[in-house]
Amino acid sequence: MDTHSFTVAIDGPAASGKGTISKAVAAHFGFAHLDTGLLYRAVGRRVLEGVDPLAAAQALTAEELAQGDLRTGEIAQAASKVAVIPEVRAALVDFQRAFARRAGGAVLDGRDIGTVICPRAEVKLFVTASAEVRAERRYLELSSKGADVTRDQVLADVRERDARDAGRSAAPMKPAEDAVMVDTTDLSIDAALDLAKSIINKKLAAQN
Numbered sequence: 697m698d699t700h701s702f703t704v705a706i707d708g709p710a711a712s713g714k715g716t717i718s719k720a721v722a723a724h725f726g727f728a729h730l731d732t733g734l735l736y737r738a739v740g741r742r743v744l745e746g747v748d749p750l751a752a753a754q755a756l757t758a759e760e761l762a763q764g765d766l767r768t769g770e771i772a773q774a775a776s777k778v779a780v781i782p783e784v785r786a787a788l789v790d791f792q793r794a795f796a797r798r799a800g801g802a803v804l805d806g807r808d809i810g811t812v813i814c815p816r817a818e819v820k821l822f823v824t825a826s827a828e829v830r831a832e833r834r835y836l837e838l839s840s841k842g843a844d845v846t847r848d849q850v851l852a853d854v855r856e857r858d859a860r861d862a863g864r865s866a867a868p869m870k871p872a873e874d875a876v877m878v879d880t881t882d883l884s885i886d887a888a889l890d891l892a893k894s895i896i897n898k899k900l901a902a903q904n
């Protein structure tokens with residue numbers, strides 16, 4: 697284990713604010729950032745193209761994560777369907793753990809980082825918000841990109857994905873026992889970010 701590694705695990709449901717918080721935390725502390733949802737989305741995209749899910753997961757390359765727009769509603773649903781397959785999840789573990797242990801610190805955000813991928817992460821946050829607030833954020837994001845969606849459709853999609861992600865038997869979405877809960881329903885992203893920074897600063901200070 698690299699003695700200079702420092703892992704921040706940020707889990708939570710879709711549009712909870714975890715991605716924004718993760719990016720900002722990584723930029724602030726100079727840590728590398730991996731949005732692990734992109735791995736499942738890239739596999740989901742391949743499956744929509746007709747590729748077998750396990751073959752797609754085993755052949756996944758880092759370059760694929762940067763190709764095209766993976767943040768569409770259709771790919772999100774396909775991602776959460778491949779994410780229930782234990783062999784697909786297993787094929788993606790080594791890449792995520794290697795990333796987490798890189799020197800200089802890493803932030804990983806997803807659904808199972810604090811519970812399965814990095815159970816010994818130095819800092820674990822679970823970022824949530826009500827389904828309605830998350831659906832409104834996702835609706836604004838998708839419609840600003842020109843997607844033809846309604847608020848009701850987006851809320852139904854968010855609920856369907858939450859149920860699939862939390863209800864699956866392989867690495868279900870849930871807070872680690874030692875995760876700090878951050879509810880962004882009524883908390884601004886800036887306030888949530890300040891909270892995250894202070895938790896990380898305390899942990900870093902305790903290590904020195």
Ligand code: C5P
Nearest residue numbers: 710732733736775776779806807808861
């Ligand atoms: O976070 P994002 O919405 O991009 O994730 C897309 C899907 O990928 C999620 O709905 C979930 O099913 C899956 N996922 C997962 N474990 C992770 C990250 C994402 O199962 N660590």
